Amino acid sequence: MGKTIAEKILSSHSGRDAKAGDIVIADLDFMIGQDGTSGVAIDSFRKMNAKKVFDPKKIAIIIDHSSPSPNEGVSAIHKKIREFSKEQGISLYDIGCGVCHQITPEQGHVVPGDLAIGADSHTCTYGAINVFSTGIGSTDLAAGMISGKLWFKAPETLKVVFKGNFPKGVYSKDLILNFIGKIGADGATYLALEFYGDVIKAMSVDARMTISNMAIECGAKVGIMEADEKTLAYEKLHATRKPNPVSADKDAVYKEVIEIDITKLEPQIAKPHTVDNVSPISQVLGTPIQQAYIGTCTNGRLEDFQIAAKMLKGKKVHKDCRLIIAPASKEIMLDMINDGTYQTLIEAGAVGVTPGCGPCVGTHNGVPSDGENVISSANRNFKGRMGNPNAFIYLASPATVAASMLEGKIADPRKYL
Amino acid sequence: MKLNGKARLPQNKIINDINTDYVISGRYKFKIQDPNELAKHVMEDLDPEFYSRLQKGDFLVAGRNFGCGSSREQAPMAIKYANISAVLAKSFARIFYRNCFNLGLPAIEVDTDQINEGDELEVDLDNGVIRNKTKNTELKIAPLPKTMQILLADGGLVEHFKKYGGFKV
Structure with a gap:
């Protein structure tokens, strides 16, 4: 056998x-x-x-x-x-x-x-x-x-x-x-x-x-x-x-x-407060967002930031939003600096924090306030995960996070590609 | 091994998918090293009153997939140092399950639907039965896997390693 x-x-x-x-x-x-x-x-x-x-x-x-x-x-x-x-x-x-x-x-x-x-x-x-x-x-x-x-x-x-x-x-x-x-x-x-x-x-x-x-x-x-x-x-x-x-x-x-045939798949979102609470993006479009995060061991690599930079280049993060970015390693951060990705994101209004886990685990680097909605490229959206049990975390791809930062609400990345 | 205590259900109900962030929040596990201090925050994000309800020897009772998520050993540690004598759930996430026995804390798979907050329980591991003294009923439990029986008998993996100088499972 x-x-x-x-x-x-x-x-x-x-x-x-x-x-x-x-x-x-x-x-x-x-x-x-x-x-x-x-x-x-x-x-x-x-x-x-x-x-x-x-x-x-x-x-x-x-x-x-x-x-x-x-x-x-x-x-x-x-x-x-x-x-x-x-x-x-x-x-x-x-x-x-x-x-x-x-x-x-x-x-x-x-x-x-x-x-x-x-x-x-x-x-x-x-x-x-x-x-x-x-x-x-x-x-x-x-x-x-x-x-x-x-x-x-x-x-x-x-x-x-x-x-x-x-x-x-x-x-x-x-x-x-x-x-x-x-x-x-x-x-x-x-x-x-x-x-x-x-x-x-x-x-x-x-x-x-x-x-x-x-x-x-x-x-x-x-x-x-x-x-x-x-x-x-x-x-x-x-x-x-x-x-x-x-x-x-x-x-x-x-x-x-x-x-699983992915040909007809829409961008997906995991809604608060469990990772398996997943729906196609069309069902959550327009949900207001106050904070976003691109980074982590899930989606903090060069191509993740390149996708976001492509969408945010020459534009600004919505005035009611904060976008935090943390490259998954120093090597990735240097690559981002070398190819201009880092500058593009910072110019668009992103806030760069230390390569590492960033705000994902709720100990530092951006704990959301009570009642706030966060969209993140991380892997967990448990209640309290980012340090505040009264915040709401949505999980998505870096492209969906970037699109949402342009509109200040959950937005479809396909509009911007 | 016979354990006696009251059933303690977070939010007074059987909840599925209780993750280790809920057992002990990242806010605490990173900065508090004293397990007795960690214990005071056990289940806090899910049920802020949980710790204050506990008496020595009580059981933490939940539904499916208890302990999913993070590998943090501070989760079973907080449970153990809150003087909880065992965790009873319909099923456990794998890392949490290992961590419990590594700390000498029994994690027991059982159909918990018939257990209510405050029920007086006797967990009899030798005879594979949980007696609900409040409801006068009995719940059968499957024998623990052999590896887990060995770790439990030795009082956890630290004691096991001190005894054998390596794995003898």
């Missing part, structure tokens, strides 16, 4: 013939923590009486969630992280380097065929480059840092095939929002997702990351894709380690195969 990508990677890393349902203890190729989770991981590391990490080259901590520190509590955590990183000789990406899920693939820490964990739920992002990567908690990270291993239950897999052609104004964000709206916030709990189809092949690696990033929003353990020539070109640019691409067997056993 054939194997899925998840079963193959867990088999090769555990030395066992792992089939869905099996518990395996597997070797980890890389692991990360961020400033919201690493403090607890360091506490657990100490409580386990550990002295040394198993291999400092396979661990990175990224200070991205509250960066630079907005208060003394966060500063104490950042200090703890800096001291631990120095003591253990592990990679530290300090304030301004960017979001962990951009840094990890961009700096070549993970390559196709790897098994990686991160103390952050959106670690599933690297599935876009054929990595079995999944979010775990702080104490699991501590155990990984000590032993280089973690236990996994090999998941069953849903095969998702995107067919058809991209309509104008529709992006990878719209596809994944539509998918999550269809299967629900727990539609893939405990499962792996494998994404296929000509639509995926046609996408850039950056656009693919948007899809894998949001696999967790329907509960999935991983959202993985095959490596193709685009993946390998990405690796050539970013990584020094040799990729080891893994494909599913032709006779792999899937829990279900879902086919």
Whole structure:
């Protein structure tokens, strides 16, 4: 019987013939923590009486969630992280380097065929480059840092095939929002997702990351894709380690195969307060917006800002709105400066904040007021997510966010393309 | 293992998809390191009165997909340090489920529709049953996965690692 990508990677890393349902203890190729989770991981590391990490080259901590520190509590955590990183000789990406899920693939820490964990739920992002990567908690990270291993239950897999052609104004964000709206916030709990189809092949690696990033929003353990020539070109640019691409067997056993034709898809919006509360844009057009955000591990990459800049060039953000932008990494910010994207957006009225998570997690950089509506390119719109439980968050593609900034209300990007 | 306490339902009802941002908001988890302080804000955005209703040993009771969203271990930590003895839900999100057992906090899948706020419950993990003493009914629970039983018996992953120096699951 054939194997899925998840079963193959867990088999090769555990030395066992792992089939869905099996518990395996597997070797980890890389692991990360961020400033919201690493403090607890360091506490657990100490409580386990550990002295040394198993291999400092396979661990990175990224200070991205509250960066630079907005208060003394966060500063104490950042200090703890800096001291631990120095003591253990592990990679530290300090304030301004960017979001962990951009840094990890961009700096070549993970390559196709790897098994990686991160103390952050959106670690599933690297599935876009054929990595079995999944979010775990702080104490699991501590155990990984000590032993280089973690236990996994090999998941069953849903095969998702995107067919058809991209309509104008529709992006990878719209596809994944539509998918999550269809299967629900727990539609893939405990499962792996494998994404296929000509639509995926046609996408850039950056656009693919948007899809894998949001696999967790329907509960999935991983959202993985095959490596193709685009993946390998990405690796050539970013990584020094040799990729080891893994494909599913032709006779792999899937829990279900879902086919989605995107040819008639409209831009999609997730409405407050859940990610699976999705509707086509036509149903929410005209909703007044006070604040917008383009950035995050979901949609804070160069092409995301280029789309927004194209729409906002020579125009102004609506007078009743604030547009905040945070490139997902320093590298992206430099690319934006070099090609004029950054200047275009700032001239249009955008406010640039530090590369990192920006206002997504509600600790700094733009907490909305009571009753305000926010439109964001992020991945979560939970009540209180951006720091105020009395605000309302809509999720959309960067193009939809930019269009909405021109009108001061939710607007259709197809008008401006 | 037998646990006794009252059922505590956020907003006094069975709610699905309670995410870890609701369990403990990002506003607090980033700046507060003391778990006893974190505990005071448990479920605050969903039910500001929740913490004040709690008594030692109570159960947090909810619907489907409890603990979805962020991987923050501060969520089960806030629950545990609020002196809640177990979380009962129809289903759990994967990362939260692991985190609970890593902290020695039982997360139990059970049909919670027949449980109301304030019901006196006895959770009997050895016999796979929850006794609702207020309603005089019994709810069957499936045995915990073996890995989770091991972590729970050891008192969480920290103690497990101290005992074995690695995973023995």
